[in-house]
Amino acid sequence: MTTTINRRTFLAASAAAGLSLAAPAIHAASKDKKYRTAIIGCGWWGMNILRSAIAAGQLDVVAMCDVDRRFLDPAAEEVNKLCGQTPRRYADYRELLAKEKPEITIVATPDHWHALAMIAAVKAGAHVYVEKPISHTILEGKAMVRAARDAGRVVQVGTHRRISPHNVSGREFILSGKIGKIGMVRAFVHYAGGPEKPKKNMEPPKGLDWDMWCGPAPLRPYSGDPQNPWTGGIHPRGFRGYLDYANGTLGDWGIHWMDQILWITDQKWPRRVFSVGGRPIKGPPLLTAEEQTTDAPDHQIATYQFDGFDVSWEHRHFAGNNAEKGESVGCYFYGDKGTFHMGWKDGWTFYPADPKQPAIHEEPKLHKPDDQNIPELWADFLDAIKTGRRPVCDIELAYWSTNVSLLGMLSYKLGRSIEWDGEKTQCVGDPEANKLLKRDYRGEWEYPQA
Numbered sequence: 466m467t468t469t470i471n472r473r474t475f476l477a478a479s480a481a482a483g484l485s486l487a488a489p490a491i492h493a494a495s496k497d498k499k500y501r502t503a504i505i506g507c508g509w510w511g512m513n514i515l516r517s518a519i520a521a522g523q524l525d526v527v528a529m530c531d532v533d534r535r536f537l538d539p540a541a542e543e544v545n546k547l548c549g550q551t552p553r554r555y556a557d558y559r560e561l562l563a564k565e566k567p568e569i570t571i572v573a574t575p576d577h578w579h580a581l582a583m584i585a586a587v588k589a590g591a592h593v594y595v596e597k598p599i600s601h602t603i604l605e606g607k608a609m610v611r612a613a614r615d616a617g618r619v620v621q622v623g624t625h626r627r628i629s630p631h632n633v634s635g636r637e638f639i640l641s642g643k644i645g646k647i648g649m650v651r652a653f654v655h656y657a658g659g660p661e662k663p664k665k666n667m668e669p670p671k672g673l674d675w676d677m678w679c680g681p682a683p684l685r686p687y688s689g690d691p692q693n694p695w696t697g698g699i700h701p702r703g704f705r706g707y708l709d710y711a712n713g714t715l716g717d718w719g720i721h722w723m724d725q726i727l728w729i730t731d732q733k734w735p736r737r738v739f740s741v742g743g744r745p746i747k748g749p750p751l752l753t754a755e756e757q758t759t760d761a762p763d764h765q766i767a768t769y770q771f772d773g774f775d776v777s778w779e780h781r782h783f784a785g786n787n788a789e790k791g792e793s794v795g796c797y798f799y800g801d802k803g804t805f806h807m808g809w810k811d812g813w814t815f816y817p818a819d820p821k822q823p824a825i826h827e828e829p830k831l832h833k834p835d836d837q838n839i840p841e842l843w844a845d846f847l848d849a850i851k852t853g854r855r856p857v858c859d860i861e862l863a864y865w866s867t868n869v870s871l872l873g874m875l876s877y878k879l880g881r882s883i884e885w886d887g888e889k890t891q892c893v894g895d896p897e898a899n900k901l902l903k904r905d906y907r908g909e910w911e912y913p914q915a
């Protein structure tokens with residue numbers, strides 16, 4: 466690959482996947498409109514999005530939905546303080562969509578709910594801002610793209626690094642040819658950590674509808690601790706480590722970096738994937754009537770073969786990464802003129818291959834407290850609605866990126882390599898692997914059709 470990179474057009478890829486050609490145009494709206502807005506999932510990130518949306522104006526927050534009153538009630542009170550509005554409160558998004566008919570809906574539930582909530586929202590007529598990874602399984606994502614196109618609605622995904630100033634300038638730097646021909650990319654997320662102690666299964670607290678929280682996914686016993694959201698159990702936030710509800714660090718964090726790689730190299734999918742990983746530090750996963758642990762790997766290595774270059778992914782929840790200049794997350798793009806680190810809070814840095822040349826660095830421009838660029842992504846979302854164009858993090862782009870992470874997890878679960886045909890959405894000649902492109906839903910919930 467050169468830095469002018471094998472540029473298949475977006476349209477060609479869309480057509481190849483049979484997703485866009487029959488799509489109706491997105492309908493443009495007037496410039497000064499106030500959108501009737503609703504949110505499904507009022508936890509940590511949902512409220513980050515809603516605060517940015519309120520700050521941007523142009524909306525009435527008409528309704529909020531969460532299956533846990535401990536999050537819904539303070540979130541609704543905060544909205545009232547921020548903008549004086551009194552959104553109606555719901556525990557079931559289906560009721561919200563039917564009664565309120567919002568024009569915009571934010572979906573910031575845990576991953577296993579994204580597909581059903583987003584599809585229901587566009588079918589009810591809303592433009593949607595949905596969080597990454599877009600889906601828990603690959604065929605849910607395909608159904609989400611189809612639903613967005615059929616409804617002619619804008620669907621923006623929260624992969625805000627496509628609009629973050631340093632990621633944009635870093636991409637331009639790479640595309641200008643300054644790092645030369647790219648032969649490989651290494652993406653990584655490393656944090657310190659250690660062995661995991663099982664958490665006691667608990668009665669769901671008052672105000673939480675645990676059955677609805679689990680929804681289409683398996684019903685595990687509840688465990689959680691709002692005071693320790695990252696380590697206290699499944700809910701809040703801890704779902705990332707439980708494979709019934711998410712796809713571990715590759716699904717959670719990896720999607721951001723896989724998205725950067727696809728964006729910068731203009732690729733859509735890898736041809737071959739192989740992943741290994743395990744839990745030598747956290748210990749074996751446990752689920753009994755009394756207690757449970759997470760079950761996602763505590764480290765993972767995945768290799769991806771793309772057209773003209775290879776990608777490796779590594780994550781580790783132990784040891785951190787102090788050895789590599791403290792860069793704990795990001796991607797190294799290795800070109801024949803040097804190494805480019807696309808980072809997060811550490812911006813980007815280019816290390817020329819010629820040791821006599823100085824490194825070139827750019828600082829990020831992120832919003833506190835969580836170092837993100839949601840306001841820019843929200844502004845793009847509104848502009849896409851107004852002008853009828855596709856947003857920068859369009860659902861189809863995030864579908865490709867989510868799939869890279871999900872394919873890594875698929876190979877990890879199978880314990881062997883897979884060959885991927887992105888046009889047909891199939892693992893080549895591999896019925897065992899293709900079974901994992903979807904999963905059975907629980908109870909009344911129906912798996913969405915692509």
Ligand SMILES: NC(=O)c1ccc[n+]([C@@H]2O[C@H](COP(=O)([O-])OP(=O)(O)OC[C@H]3O[C@@H](n4cnc5c(N)ncnc54)[C@H](O)[C@@H]3O)[C@@H](O)[C@H]2O)c1
Nearest residue numbers: 506508509510531532533536573574576596597623701702
């Ligand atoms: N783009 C980013 O940088 C970024 C950062 C953080 C989180 N996220 C994404 O945001 C999503 C939410 O993550 P979080 O950390 O805010 O989790 P969280 O646990 O803090 O919040 C999720 C909320 O959804 C609620 N919920 C669960 N099922 C629901 C349902 N059926 N209907 C309504 N509400 C429901 C939960 O009760 C909880 O309050 C995840 O998909 C995550 O990947 C994205």
